[in-house]
Amino acid sequence: MSNISGASSGSSSAHRGRIVGVPRVCWCGAQIVAKLSKSETNPYRRYFRCVYAASNKLMDDNHIFKWVDEALLNEVDSLTSKAERLEQMVKENEIVFDGAEYEKIVYEKVLMEVEKEVFERVETVLMEAKASVKKMMILPIIGCMLIVGFMKLI
Ligand SMILES: [Zn+2]
Structure with a gap:
């Protein structure tokens, strides 16, 4: 199952692949940390970042970077569709086993x-x-x- 399209826009540089929801671990194997943005365009906005990239202060790299609010929005979206699928399954089972x-x-x-x-x-x-x-x-x-x-x- 891939759901690449329909994701929210507005991220910075190009990243390897697209993460849906809250990232758990970077593709490089490093953990993910939540950090606070100090940039002028996004002051005090929280973001998820690969620990390795963050500690080495990498710029324009392929390591995971994702705004926390966007990640949470994704998470809620995927949970909502999951709940809808479950509801549908329950309804179908009721028809079969009634x-x-x-x-x-x-x-x-x-x-x-x-x-x-x-x-x-x-x-x-x-x-x-x-x-x-x-x-x-x-x-x-x-x-x-x-x-x-x-x-x-x-
Ligand atoms: Zn990484």
Whole structure:
């Protein structure tokens, strides 16, 4: 996803790439600091700057420079669109899972779990039955299986 167009104008010299929102780290790997502008054109305006470039007092370089107010504006914009996307997803899910459709999914899931449990029990009982001849124990289990099978037909 790239959103290069539609960004606010008014930055100074050309920078490598364009950062959307608040920069976390410069491309050179250095941390970002918030500093206060002392220029005549932008007095007391805060900006983000690459630590390396700032400590070396670099000028017209490719290291990150971004006005704090512009960065925050970007951040708010991206958060707003993110929230709108989430809202849209929730709405779409409501359509898919509403009412009867949702109940059917839950019902099928429960049924599958019950069935699995019954089969597991039958297996254990059958093993026991083979060892000792207690065939009577199998009957209630078969009864359970019949009920589950019958429920599936509904
Ligand atoms: Zn840098």
